[in-house]
Amino acid sequence: MLDLERLRALHSVATYGSVSAAADVLHVTTSAVSQQLAKLERETGQKLLERNGRGVRLTDAAELLVEHAEHILSLVERAQADLEAHRGAVVGRLTLGAFATAVRGLVPETLGRLGKDHPDLRVQVRELDPMQSMPLVARGDLDMAVVQDWNNEPLPVPEGLQKAQIFDDVADVALPGDHPLANRATVALQDLVADPWISSSADSICCDWLIHTLRSLGAEPNIAHMAYEIPSQLVLVGAGLGNAILPRLGRVTVPCEVAIAETRPQLTRHVYAVWREEAARRPAIRAALTALRAAAVPAR
Template identity: 40%
Template sequence: MDLRRLTVLRELERRGSLARTAEALHLTPSAVSQQITALAREFGAPLTEREGRGVRLTGQARILLGHAEAIAAQLERARADLAAYGSGGRGQVTIGCFGSGILGLVPPALRALAERLPHVRVDVVEAEPPDAFTALDGGRLDVVVAVDFAAAPPHTDRRYSRTDLLTDILDVAVPEDHPLAARDRVPLRELAAAPWIVGAAESCCGAVARAVCAAAGFTPDIRHPVNDWGALIALVEAGAGVALVPRLVRPLYARRRLAVRPVAGEPPSRNAFAAVRAGAEGDPVLGAVREQLHTAAAELAEAG
C-alpha cells in the first residue's frame, strides 16, 4: 500500500474537489486523478463517484480512510518510540501557527524551549487551517496551533491529538473619540451601522468576527478587509472604522490612540489549541513543545 496515495485521498476528503486537492498538494488535477485511480485499482474498489460537475468519496473510500488513520497513527507511535530511545529525540521542530498566536502565545514558549531543549531548532511558520493541517499531514509541520472555526478539523477527528490552550476573548476597538469610547462595555448591536475592519472570510479571525456579528443580530458593513493586525489597529486609530480584536494582540494596541472595550454581555471568544499527528503524543520533543505552549497559555490567561 502506497501511503502517499492515501494522503491524496485524505486531502480529497478535506477539500472536496480534484482542483482544490491538486492546489493544496502542489500537484496537477490529472496527477491527483491518477493517484486515486491507482489506489482504487490496488484495493479493487471504487473510491470516487461523479456528483454534478465534481466528485465525492464512496462508502468504500471512507472505510479505507478509517483504516488509513489507524495506520498513520501507528507509524507516528513508532517514530515517537524511536525518538524517545537513546539520546532523546529529534533536532528540529516546525510549528505552524495563526498570526495573532505568533504574536502573543508562541514567543514565551520559544524562550522556555531554548532553555529546556537548547539542542533543538524550533522554526515557526504562519499558517491557518485548512492548509496548516495539510502541511501537518504531509510532515512539513510537526505542531499546529490554531483556533476552532469552520475550516479547522472537529474535536472528533482521530487523525490528530489536540491540547486545548486558552480561550482568547475578543474586545471591541473604536477610535478614541467614538461616542461609545466612554462606555465601560459596548453592546455590539450598537455598532451595526458602523464601518467595520475585518479580516478575509477564509481567515480564522475574519470568520470568527463575522460569526460574532451574526450572533449579535447584524451583518457588518466591511469597508476595510484587512488581515494584518498592525494595519487593522492603525485603521481604527485613524478613525476609519471599528473592529473586534483578540487579547492575544494586546501588545499592538496597548499604547495606541484608540479605545478597546469589552463587549456587553457574554464576551465573544475563540478557542486556541495545539495539535500533532495522532500517535506522536509520545515524542519527547513534541511533548515538551506542547507543554510549553500550554504553560504560556496559562500565564496569559492568568494575566487576563
C-alpha cells in the first residue's frame, strides 16, 4: 500500500524542482522529505531520485509515480470535500492567498466574520500577487486566492479552477502636489501618458497592466521607479518623482504632498475568488466566499 504523505512529498519535489523547495511548501524539514522519499523507494522497490549536479532529478519510475500521485491527491481532496459537504460543517483548515490591498481592505473583516460564525475553521493568510497565488491554487498549495484583473486586461484562469466575483474596485491616479493637473478632480489618462510613473514590482499584475494601458494609449511607458508597497509609492509620488495608480480598496493615508484625482476613463479592476473544482463542495470555500463578499460591501 502506497503511503499518501510519501506520495505528496514526491509530488512536491516534482512540482518545485528540489527537496528543499518541497520542504518549504510542506512546512517540514528537508531531512523529513528525504526520509519520506527513502521510505517510498523501499516501499516501491524503485530508485526515484538521482543526483544531477548539486540537485536531484526524478527517474523514469518517479515520473510515472508522480502522474498517478496527481490523480490520487486530487481524489483525496475531492473525498475530503464530499465528507465536509456531507457533514455540512465549516471545519478544518483553509489557506487563503490575497494581494496586498485585499489583505488590508478585505481580509481583516473576512477573518473576523469567519471566526465569529465558524470558530472551528482555521484560516491561514498569505500575501501574494495573483501571478503567484493562481499557480499555487492550481497545484493545491493554497485552497483559495483573492485575485484581480482590470477592465481592459482580463486575467486568464487556469483549467481546473473556478472563480466568483467579489466586487469591482475603482482606482484613481496619485499626482505630485506640484503637477500641472494636481488641482483637477478628474484627469484624462491620455494627458498623463508621457509622465514618469511609479509602479509595483516588475513581476506583478499591476505593473503589467500599467505598461499595457499606457501602450494602448500610444505611449511607451516611462516607469521611473518600482516599489511593491503602496505607501512607498506614495512617498515617491510626494517627492515629485512620478505618478502612481491608487486603488480605493485598502487605501492608506495619503501624504499631503500628493493629489488624488479620478481618471477619465475610469479605472476599474475586478476582484475575484478562485479555488479548485475538486474543492468546490467544501462548506469552508462557500463560507469564505460569503465572508469576502460581506467584507467588500463598505469598499464598494
